Amino acid sequence: MSTWEDGRSVRTTGGTYHHGDLRAALVSAALELLEEGGATELSLRAAARRAGVAPSAPYRHYADRDALLSAVAAVGYRELAEYLATAHPSPSTTDDLAAVAVAYVRFALQRPALFRVMFGEPCDRDSGERVAATAAIATYVGAIVERCFPTADPDALSTAIWALVHGLAFLHLDGKLDSSTPDAVAARVSAAVHAVLTVSLANTPEPPLVP
Amino acid sequence: MSTWEDGRSVRTTGGTYHHGDLRAALVSAALELLEEGGATELSLRAAARRAGVAPSAPYRHYADRDALLSAVAAVGYRELAEYLATAHPSPSTTDDLAAVAVAYVRFALQRPALFRVMFGEPCDRDSGERVAATAAIATYVGAIVERCFPTADPDALSTAIWALVHGLAFLHLDGKLDSSTPDAVAARVSAAVHAVLTVSLANTPEPPLVP
């Protein structure tokens, strides 16, 4: 015993049982590791080390590494949702939409490792937390699109918008698009969103289909 | 010696030196592992095992695991380019563009592990092979966009289009969008592309800015 000598006993947030709430402590530890050292540093053992327990302890709370990653991803989704809401409470013009898009990409670039855990890893696609969180994002985007473009096909357009912004995030994240300064990124994202939303049918040989 | 008893000696493609061209053999082995077992199965040791050499041999040709991954990614880029060119040699309408988009997403879903190596991994962003290949993709998309939308801002619109398609690929890959049947995916991609390219300015409160 006496591995930990401080009062890490009862007070951790949302403790569901008596001593220590390791479950939550592991998620925080994992998030810290992610912010500090990127995805490379995130291992079950490292998280356990940081939480002050033996390497095997996490398995009492998470079936395997992927399960912990899913929990981490879930808080990532929540934080992304908050971040977007902060960027604009209820976007209803293309400019508002562009602002939200910029925020989405900024989140990805500010917390690349977390973003990659949320989206880049194939793990536990079907975890309940994950599908719920992504469904929330989808409906959020859907609501925006319906406000901005009431006459368009909401399903197609909202997946398109999400994909556009998501793609911009990943392309910047992977260095396919220059992301040296935040301003340049913001400008590019904004320009891309506006460009795609102002392509007039006049540019195409086909006649416009009135909705 | 006699570790390998077959004729794996001189004939491997593009052999630059005397016996075996391990460099290329490792890439093929890595590609095979990727197709067979996903990203989990891809390790330097496994590739070396499959190539019939000791675990340390690869380090004569690749500085580390990431370097091998970059080489794998490079062939992935080439194959993606071929695949897109096959889908449509010189797209010039929105329908052509949608067809290419569908091909892009289909490639991602047919070879998910390879696609993830190409885009999902943060490794060796600055490897020469990688930047060359992605530059090729960018200019390819740029050419299409210029043919389809001669009056639009080519830079903004082509990054937007690439991001849109790339985002669609990743969202399907990660299960954020249902990808149970190829047809459903193709329909969704096509719809998204068309939706985003037919949003008329009439839907927005702002007056159109003539270019």
Place this chain on the structure above:
DNA sequence: GGTTAGTGTGAGCGCCGTTCACATGTTAGT
């Protein structure tokens, strides 16, 4: 107070990436 279930421990398995001293085969200089 004693049983029982929930939690954490410690040792251990096999795999991984990576390094290093060494062996081998190829090439080049004379």
Place this chain on the structure above:
DNA sequence: ACTAACATGTGAACGGCGCTCACACTAACC
């Protein structure tokens, strides 16, 4: 042709990883 230099592959080793299992402790319940 002989040797020196070099390029390539070997084998053992290190530490870290995910994961499992038998065991110890501790809280809770009867």
